[in-house]
Amino acid sequence: MRDPAIAAGHPGELRRRLGVTDAVVIGLGAMIGAGIFAALAPAARAAGSGLLIGLALAAVVAYCNATSSARLAARYPASGGTYVYGRERLGDFWGYLAGWGFVVGKTASCAAMALTAGSYVWPGQAHVVAVAAVVALTAVDYAGVRKSAWMTRVIVAVVLAVLAAVVIAALASGASDTARLDVGSDATPGGVLQAAGLLFFAFAGYARIATLGEEVRDPTHTIPRAVPIALGITLVVYAAVATAVLTVLDAKGLADAAAPLSEAVRAAGAGWLVPAVRAGAAMAALGSLLALILGVSRTTLAMARDRHLPHALAAVHPRFGVPHRAELAVGAVVVALAAAVDLRGAIGFSSFGVLAYYAIANASAWTLTPDEGRPPRIVPVLGLAGCLVLACALPLSSVVAGAAVLAAGAAWYGVRRLAASAGHEP
Structure with missing residues (x-):
């Protein structure tokens, strides 16, 4: 097993500039994003009035993943997240598979966030807006993580203000008095689990803090503090928004809503808030996209350093201190996807890859010793x-597509190993 210092000691290290506040804001920017605007309606269709139960299940899994990731990130404060943890704790193959699942799944998620922004900003030209957003935010990331953290802070503040307005309008309206919050009366176990899987998509941003480990000051203390703070704030916000929308629309109305938060404020008699909700949804999607490009490029950097991806992507810009080639490569792929793919397909595929990524993170955390900061055994289990x-529990098409892509990545790893043993690695 490699020493953590070696894992973080590659040539061309990134500069450590992020404190607890910046790390929390980056996590919030990734979690409090388009998911809360988009995931509630499909989750309600799956679970009915069991939506809040699904939210609770997603929160439990998210907490376990966050705890495992934080302990591992403190031990291995290098860019790459579970790609590094799986490699160090379980072996090269599992680290590679985690990195493959993250890069592929989150690249699809980048496209989904860009398309969400496009659908709110200019519904008739969603793909054009999505491509423009990817180009602009890739340029922001290229200019340095410090500027990215500042912009994310502004976006998070605006989105939180919009969500607070939605909650206040819904709970203060007369419409909320006539709707019933009848939790679980028409829910099925399968529906609740599928809703939890859909809602988990909106929670997954706390990995961004771990993948920025090489750019965080004092990562042993900063990362374990930042992850639960960011997750806790997100849980409170999501629970408040879901409860408020359910009290106004009820489960059936929420399930049928095309834009649930906009329809909730209309039902609450606050139609003047609809433009602000639309703008907030677009900003939320852009905030998530900003953090996603940041995280995917760092995992790409780590995999390129170990030659699981082209080694040219491991370059760090001498002026800006960012993995500029990895960022440009990720941006180019996301532009292509945003111009061509369907939003629903991108979200379903991404969810499967993210859950596979965190499964390996929890398996890695299980192997930590008490001296290494192991969490309670029940957490990774x-x-x-x-x-x-x-x-x-995700839709069958997402499971099949996700499993096929993971299998393809595993096959490529096997081909590379065979070629390397024969002396001519591809």
Whole structure:
């Protein structure tokens, strides 16, 4: 097993500039994003009035994943997240598979966020707006993580203000007095689990803090503090928004809503808030996209350093201190996807890859010793089981596509190993 210092000691290291506040804001920017605007309606269709139960299940899995990731990130404060943890704790193959699942799944998620922004900004030209957003935010990331953190802080503040207005309008309206919050009366176990898998998509941003490990000051203390703070704030916000929308629309109305938050404020008699909700949804999607490009490029950097991806992507810009080639490569792929793919397909595929990624994170955390900061044993066990169950509960098309891509990545790893042993690695 490699020493953590070696894992972080590659040539061309990134500069450590982020404190707890910046790390929390980056996590919030990734979690409090388009998911809360988009995931509630499909989750309600799956779970009915069991939506809040699904939210609670997603929160439990997210907490376990966050705890496991934070302990591992403190031990291995290098860019790459579970790609590094799986490699160090379970072996090269599992680290590679985690990195492959993250890069592929989150690249699809980048496209989904860009398309969400496009659908709110200019519904008739969603793909054009999505491509423009990817180009602009890739340029922001290229200019340095410090500027990215500042912009994310502004976006998070605006989105939180919009969500607070939605909650206040819904709970203060007369419409909320006539709707019933009848939790679980028409829910099925399968529907609740599928809703939890869909809602988990909106929670997954706390990985961004771990993948920025090489750019965080004092990562041993900063990362374990930042992850639960960011997750806790997100849980409170999501629970408040879901409860408020349910009290106004009820489960059936929420399930049928095309834009649930906009329809909730209309039903609450606050139609003047609709433009602000639309703008907030677009900003939320852009905030998530900003953080996603940041995280995917860092995992790409780590995999390129170990030659699982082209080694040219491991370059760090001498002026800006960012993995500029990895960022440009990720941006180019996302532009292509945003111009061509369907939003629903991108989200489903991404969810499967993210859950596979966290399953490996929990398995890695299980191997930590008490001296290495191991979490209570129940945490990685629940996290691993939860990831596998939620992944299998997703729509069948997402499960099949995700499993096929993971298998293709595993096959490529085997081909590379065979070629390397024969002395001519591809």
